[in-house]
Ligand code: CP
């Protein structure tokens with residue numbers, strides 16, 4: 001039987017997401033009640049990081065411990081990956097010693113090559129092109145606060161980056177719409193959007209993208225791996241800050257999300273991220289709960 005991976009958001013069906021989110025609700029409740037949930041006892045997660053992380057590492061590592069398993073952290077600096085060992089060889093070896101693997105790396109093709117040679121499920125912990133675990137947490141957080149996301153409008157104000165492409169895939173799966181506004185010179189890469197995706201509209205003006213939105217979300221202007229473009233991006237993204245004026249264009253019950261880390265005064269104003277419409281801390285916490293459910297589903301399948 002083919003191994004199930006989570007390399008991009010579109011790898012799961014709506015039914016699979018509904019199952020995983022249902023488990024995440026149970027797992028979260030048990031965590032809040034200090035009830036043990038050792039469904040992954042004696043199982044091991046290997047985490048490979050080729051870029052920095054706080055939330056992703058912590059949520060996967062804490063999650064495995066809380067489910068009775070172990071998590072092992074590897075990075076490029078002190079593993080053989082940093083000395084040129086082929087990804088295919090690393091996948092063969094690592095997947096003989098553990099039950100599931102999470103990778104944060106650069107190009108999506110790296111994780112796809114790794115997955116093709118892995119005996120165990122592989123999870124995308126962020127690539128240049130996708131960040132599906134974060135958007136899973138974001139959709140879960142929206143539903144927790146406001147109910148179904150189907151038919152709702154999400155405004156994306158900022159860079160055409162990994163978060164945007166995962167949001168566009170989520171829009172197709174869950175049936176919501178994304179109003180996208182990116183500055184001139186930073187267009188949506190059509191090769192990363194399904195040709196039949198009609199769930200988004202482009203706005204040249206970022207304020208117009210926020211009109212009547214149920215959720216406004218953004219991310220850093222310079223993603224990891226693009227640091228040398230920072231000065232040019234600071235100029236190009238002038239005007240793309242999510243501030244109170246843009247939030248006013250949205251619906252009165254609008255939520256604000258940001259995957260974090262954030263730069264107050266650049267992509268988001270302090271009054272918004274630290275204000276009453278912001279759910280960024282719930283969003284960060286939910287990484288833990290949804291990823292525990294994701295790990296359980298990939299390793300054990302559906303539990304009765
Ligand atoms: N949002 C997110 O993935 O954060 P980290 O880079 O800290 O893992």
Ligand code: NVA
Nearest residue numbers: 161219223224259260
């Ligand atoms: N788009 C950002 C997300 C960080 C969690 C990056 O790739 O750096």
